[in-house]
Amino acid sequence: MAVPTTELAATAPQPAPVSPGRRRRLRFAANPKAATGLVILGGFVLLAIIGPWIAPHDPSLRGTDLLQPPSAAHWFGTTHLGQDIFSQVLAGTRSVVVVGFVAGIVSTALSILVGVTSGYLSGAGGESLSALSNVFLVIPALPLIVIIASALPGTDNLTIALVIGLTSWAWGARVLRAQTLSLRRRDYVQAARATGESTWRIILFEIMPNLAAVIASGFISTVIFAVTSEITLAFIGVGDTSTWNWGTILFWAQSQQALAQGAWWWFVPAGLAIALLGTALSLVNFGIDELVSPRLRGNGGTTARTEDGHRVRMRVGFTPVLGSGRKDDPARRQRGSTAASVSERGADHARSRASRPAVRDDAVLEIRGLDVDYGLGDAAVHAVRDVHLTLRRGEVLGLAGESGSGKSTLAYGLTRLLPPPGVVAGGEVLYHPERGEPVDVLRMSPAQLRRFRWAETAIVFQGAMNSLNPVHKVSTQLMDVIKAHDPTSSRADRRDRARELLALVGIAEDRLDSYPHQLSGGMRQRVMIGMALALQPRVVIMDEPTTALDVVIQRQILRQLTELRERLGFSVLFITHDLSLLVEFSDRIAVMYGGRIVEQAASADLYRRALHPYSDGLLHSFPALRGPRRELTGIPGSPPDLRAMPTGCAFHPRCPRAFEPCAQRVPVLGMPRARQGEDRAGDDRAGNDRAGGDHAVACWLHPVQDTRF
């Protein structure tokens, strides 16, 4: 019999809390590659610092012991002039370390500055920075260094390092730009924008950590390039051959034919030092890769001993949704007062809202005549056309339609999160705040928009489980959202609130310090829902939030969402192509086709009597989990190509009931003549039209009279 993981969590020995600094040190110590590489590198840096003091001789001082093998007096032997090779290697270490690290730091700093900024910023600024790196890319670094070193014989290490740094950043910048261009479109970056984080915060905390491996390997590559350039130049005799570095030692050994004379000690120490430094740099590179990528680390699970003495590897902390939601669940009661505080605050909201009369125009978000295009002028694709939609307080409004019907575009358009080349071409999105006049979201200033997003309206994106940044812990990501809108809150307070949010969506608090890859898809989805509720928004927009999950988890999450909505009182715009799912979970449903709303009704009404042949086709495309069985017939044909829309009703080429006017004119959305009296009578009977009466359709089969939708 499977043991519930919560039980394992309860019986498992709890490790003592570990501070973040200590955890990093432990992780470092547990990474043998990074540790070995850094120890060797540290040794070289130490030798570079103390070399002149511990060197037994002046590296250029001639002696009487000519070409002697290693001995107690000369650990690495002597040159043909009696110079001490050990002292020369020590002197060379300083030169190599200074050139390598200064060049690496200068080059990496420039490549980050130019590459990341040009990748993140669109428009002229980004293009200019990209052009600058292209110009620098064609400057040949090595020949330039050769020219400078041979033209200026006294050129010191620092100048060579600066020349290498200033001429070698462009390639790194290009790589970072390409990576940033890809990262900026990732869900978690979009999510950070949606939460109102500033551009620089997004660059520093969302994008840069994901570039850490690329930056680290760029730094290491530049250090290796700088060191090998310096050694190569010295070895071929360019520059000042009296300045000691490992290349100079090899130059003199080569020019005096040390190999032919059997004086192996002349070139072996410098050769070994080069090989050792290269190995150390590579090990650090591998180690950093593992340290910054949580996926390359251990799976983070803990080992516990069960009561019968077996050791088990466990992924602790998943609390089943249904259990967590039940009011009599003792585990839930034990979760403490903080978890209750969010729900109680929300319940107060809900009560205050519920006490108001449920009037028909109790709107929280009103979309009026919204048009969204991709591109401009004749080439524009009209993805959303003249959409009118009202989200009322405390309701779940479903938005259904096949892929490409414009659902996501509508969601991105109304929150002003459209990626280029998307533009809102017309219309209004009126947000009705708790107090005061409605505000048009499309005309909000950037500061107003920042406050509106997440604090008033939160968004859970398509494939939400990928909206979590893979290199940050769940706690960090939840706390970041809170911090973005409440920068004065203390860290401890933010952590408490993050814990409450996890409890709210049924995830045990010991999951706070998990990385996204350590959670199941359903748990990640819940974290995103918790994140969406972090600031107690009045509207939550969910764009296919559960599509990637199996049907059982999908329904568990939606049931929990419905329960949270009842407790906290927010409104939901729920987008999916699965109409049967919406019938089950939403109060009202709007059906979209070819960028327009073609039908809008209370879910039960739509399920019983879909008026538009497209809605009817959608209902017959998905199996319903409840209610009478329907034959699954699907919809013949494919959605229209928005670049070449059919004339008249966009659905007419696929419509089994198309007739003469359908190809001529676009039908208007409105209440069909035959139904008006019927529905209003129904409203009166119910005494409440919130989820009832208004059934609107845009179809020539149902001529409309009232077009107020």
Ligand SMILES: Nc1ncnc2c1ncn2[C@@H]1O[C@H](COP(=O)(O)OP(=O)(O)OP(=O)(O)O)[C@@H](O)[C@H]1O
């Ligand atoms: N970047 C873009 N450039 C041009 N056209 C686009 C772009 N993004 C979307 N479109 C067009 O907009 C239409 C609507 O896309 P949208 O993603 O909003 O549909 P959807 O109903 O949300 O589909 P899905 O469920 O597959 O996400 C698509 O048919 C597509 O042709």
